[in-house]
Amino acid sequence: MQQPRVQKLITVVFLFFTLSLAACSDEKPEDKPAQVAKEKAAEAVDTVARVGDEAITFGELNSMLNSSAMLGLSIPALGTPERNRMMLTLLEKAINANLVYLDAKKKRVDRLNAYVEDVNSFEDAIIASLYKTRIMLGETRVSEIEVLHYYNTRTSQEAELTEDTRLALEAMIRKTKMDEFEATLRDRLRENVEVVINEQVLSSDYDERRSDADVVATYDSHRITWSQVKELMQNANGNASGTSFYISNNEERITRLQQRIDNAIMALKGRAAGLENDPSFISRSEEYRKARLINEHRNGLIHSWNPSEDELGAYFADNLDRFSVPEARRVQMLIVNTREEAETIKAQIDRGETTLGQAAQQLSIDPGAKYTQGDMGWISKGAESGGLEGLIFKLEPETVSDPVESHAGWHLLKVLAVVEAKPESLDNPQTRERAFRAYMQDRLNDYVVDLRKNHFEVIVYNDELQRQFQREADFIAEINRKEQQEDPVSAQPIEELQKFISTPSADR
Numbered sequence: 001m002q003q004p005r006v007q008k009l010i011t012v013v014f015l016f017f018t019l020s021l022a023a024c025s026d027e028k029p030e031d032k033p034a035q036v037a038k039e040k041a042a043e044a045v046d047t048v049a050r051v052g053d054e055a056i057t058f059g060e061l062n063s064m065l066n067s068s069a070m071l072g073l074s075i076p077a078l079g080t081p082e083r084n085r086m087m088l089t090l091l092e093k094a095i096n097a098n099l100v101y102l103d104a105k106k107k108r109v110d111r112l113n114a115y116v117e118d119v120n121s122f123e124d125a126i127i128a129s130l131y132k133t134r135i136m137l138g139e140t141r142v143s144e145i146e147v148l149h150y151y152n153t154r155t156s157q158e159a160e161l162t163e164d165t166r167l168a169l170e171a172m173i174r175k176t177k178m179d180e181f182e183a184t185l186r187d188r189l190r191e192n193v194e195v196v197i198n199e200q201v202l203s204s205d206y207d208e209r210r211s212d213a214d215v216v217a218t219y220d221s222h223r224i225t226w227s228q229v230k231e232l233m234q235n236a237n238g239n240a241s242g243t244s245f246y247i248s249n250n251e252e253r254i255t256r257l258q259q260r261i262d263n264a265i266m267a268l269k270g271r272a273a274g275l276e277n278d279p280s281f282i283s284r285s286e287e288y289r290k291a292r293l294i295n296e297h298r299n300g301l302i303h304s305w306n307p308s309e310d311e312l313g314a315y316f317a318d319n320l321d322r323f324s325v326p327e328a329r330r331v332q333m334l335i336v337n338t339r340e341e342a343e344t345i346k347a348q349i350d351r352g353e354t355t356l357g358q359a360a361q362q363l364s365i366d367p368g369a370k371y372t373q374g375d376m377g378w379i380s381k382g383a384e385s386g387g388l389e390g391l392i393f394k395l396e397p398e399t400v401s402d403p404v405e406s407h408a409g410w411h412l413l414k415v416l417a418v419v420e421a422k423p424e425s426l427d428n429p430q431t432r433e434r435a436f437r438a439y440m441q442d443r444l445n446d447y448v449v450d451l452r453k454n455h456f457e458v459i460v461y462n463d464e465l466q467r468q469f470q471r472e473a474d475f476i477a478e479i480n481r482k483e484q485q486e487d488p489v490s491a492q493p494i495e496e497l498q499k500f501i502s503t504p505s506a507d508r
Contacts, residue, residue, distance in 0.1 A: 051098035079473035104297035118184035131270030342403035
């Protein structure tokens with residue numbers, strides 16, 4: 001009777017963990033410094049690995065796992081061995097990413113102009129957003145007095161001022177303020193700022209002559225060049241070439257440039273207001289800088305490894321099995337619970353008293369065999385076969401196997417048909433692309449292995465990792481124990497879960 005409630009509660013548990021990252025983004029700005037301080041204090045306890053001077057925390061791994069759920073991928077239940085194995089896989093990925101990151105810093109990839117410009121653009125966008133929402137939009141807050149005034153002067157007052165009515169009026173007032181704000185944003189933002197747009201340089205008529213360094217606009221002493229805005233001017237058709245690559249409507253070009261200028265001014269004023277010291281900006285900037293640097297360095301390495309025709313051909317020949325259509329076999333199968341049952345049926349088949357198909361239809365514990373006579377369809381070599389691949393691809397066609405055991409029971413197998421492996425050729429464009437990608441991935445894997453062995457120290461704190469695994473398992477066990485008690489389910493386990501998620505393990 002309690003079991004459905006247990007399952008329901010566990011579902012809620014997973015939901016809370018999946019949404020825990022999103023909940024962090026809803027914190028009030030004034031809570032951020034305290035939260036950052038708590039995370040720093042907990043780092044020593046939560047650290048499960050270290051690559052050079054870069055720490056990897058258990059919380060980061062959980063964040064990576066939760067991101068999988070947000071992308072629509074299923075994740076194992078909290079406290080299960082399957083989840084722990086996935087966390088170990090994510091730990092290995094995090095270690096490899098940090099190795100590439102440290103190598104990039106060592107090789108000063110962070111000084112490349114493309115990287116610096118991209119980071120600056122990202123940070124300007126974040127600061128502009130913070131300036132708009134935290135400073136300029138501050139006046140859009142709706143007070144209790146404004147709600148009461150609106151109710152008294154603009155409604156019939158026949159309806160009671162309930163909480164729902166209050167919230168509706170507040171939303172209406174805020175919407176009006178937002179509309180007014182957007183209508184006057186540019187005028188207020190550019191007050192005392194001289195903006196000049198060079199329409200001739202921006203014009204589509206100038207596309208054939210323009211260079212990246214040409215100035216398309218200025219605001220006070222700051223310049224905006226074509227290189228800084230040309231991505232904004234691109235057509236929706238990414239396959240267009242030449243001058244048609246950019247939008248031809250000059251008014252639309254000016255509209256996009258005006259927005260770019262507004263954002264640049266907000267970023268400038270935001271920096272002057274000290275928003276570079278805002279904890280949320282620091283956190284997002286650090287995260288972006290690291291991810292962007294890893295991608296920049298990885299892409300640079302891959303570009304430098306571009307193989308010659310001979311190198312790709314040799315790699316393809318050495319790894320031919322990876323690029324061939326594998327052998328496939330159509331298999332018929334019977335499954336029973338014991339070896340004795342399987343041996344008895346095998347003897348009946350050998351004597352001609354029945355066939356494997358008839359026996360599977362009548363006796364197999366696989367419910368589908370009643371309709372398929374045990375026909376499992378085509379199985380490709382290398383695919384998951386429940387541990388039976390060794391037998392399936394050695395068995396002579398039309399021969400019934402001796403009994404063989406798997407986790408599902410005892411099996412009798414028969415190969416009904418065979419399609420031989422088909423080798424691929426580099427002349428096939430799709431095969432060439434697969435071979436190229438595999439070559440690059442293998443080169444990158446080898447490179448990272450060398451970094452780990454010879455360049456950067458990697459330490460995995462297995463005791464802390466196991467402690468974190470056990471902590472999660474103990475928490476779920478305690479939830480289940482409470483569910484088994486006589487008292488009806490209350491909100492208390494959910495409240496405990498919220499506290500569990502929000503409290504660093506150092507404080508638990």
